[in-house]
Structures are given as C-alpha cells and as structure tokens.
Amino acid sequence: MTAATPPESGATSDGSASACARPWPLRRRSRLPSVSFALGVVSLASFWVSGLGFVLGLSAVVCGAIAASRSGAADDEPASLRALLGVVTGVAGIIVSAIALFPVLEYL
Template sequence: MSAAVPHSSCADNRVHFSVDGNELRKQHHSWLPAVSIAVGALSVASFWVVGLGFILGVAAVVCGAVATSRSAVADDEAASLRALLGIVSGVAGITVSSIALFPMLAQP
C-alpha cells in the first residue's frame, strides 16, 4: 500500500495582481524585439556579403518599428528597449554594409 499524497496545484494557479491588488495583470510577450536584435546582429556580421547585410539591416529596422508600435511592447519598458536596440543594430548593419558596398560599386 502506498500513502496518498495530495496534489498541490499552488504552482499551477498563481495569480499575479497589480500593486494595488485590484487588477489582474496579464503579461504579453512579443517575439518581435528579439527577432529585431538577432537580425540586426546578423546584418552587422554579414556586411561583407554583397547586399545581405543591407537587406538584413532593413528587416531589423522594420521588425523593431513594428514591435514598438504594438501596445504590448509599448507598455513593457524592457521590450521597448530591446526593440530600440534592434533598430539601432539594424541601422548599424545598413551603415556598415553601405560603406563596404560603395568601393565595390566604384570598380569598373
């Protein structure tokens, strides 16, 4: 015979309340800021491939801009900073790719 152990569902049913305790706070996680950072980093890393760094930089800027326009990201300070970092890394990728691309285009 084995003893019956009651199942504790405390970890499964945690409810998070706001500071005043009246409103239930629901967290919405957006994946666009993380995608923007990753694509921006790839654009900086792949600046030497003709056109790829530029295209990835534009994609990072677009993902970051779309992420900042969403209300779930605008309400979350950390997510909005990640989206801004993605935009900055995308602009850096565009800049570095453009600087590397101009000498290639100048050759006959």
C-alpha cells in the same frame, strides 16, 4: 496505504495557495523585439557579404518599428529596449553595408 492526491483548487493541504496557482492568465509575449535585435546584430556581422547586411538591416529596422509600435511593448520596458536596439543595430548594419559596398560598385 493510499497515495495522497493534491487538492484540485490550487491550495495546499494547510490552506495556503500553491506556487502553481496563478491569479491571472499568462500573457504571451512578442518575440518581435528579440528577432529585430538578432537581425540587427547579424546584419552588422555580415556587412561584408554583398547586399546581405543591407537586407538584414532593413528587416531589423522594420521588425523593430513594428514591435515598438505595438501597445504590448510600451508596457514591457525590456521588450521596448530590445526593439529600439534592433532599430539602431539595423540602421548601423545598413550604413556599414553601404560603406562596404561603395568600393565594390566600381567593379560591377
């Protein structure tokens, strides 16, 4: 009794291509659009912490702008949408943080 070994060429015993064989190499996708969106959401959630929402919003805008300017994001529609949402939520976090900071400036 011998164990059957799978063929090395990526084809199954009946000659059809296996699910493991990929005709093209996998491209590594950028995480920058997701990071931008996450930073924007956290900046909106932390607007009440003096300065933290502003800094996180600014970093979300920068990450989103870099991610949107890359050529890989132009081909990947969900990534470009996440980058745009990161910029929008980052700007919203900056605005809300600035509005929340104005009453505190009186006491600084």
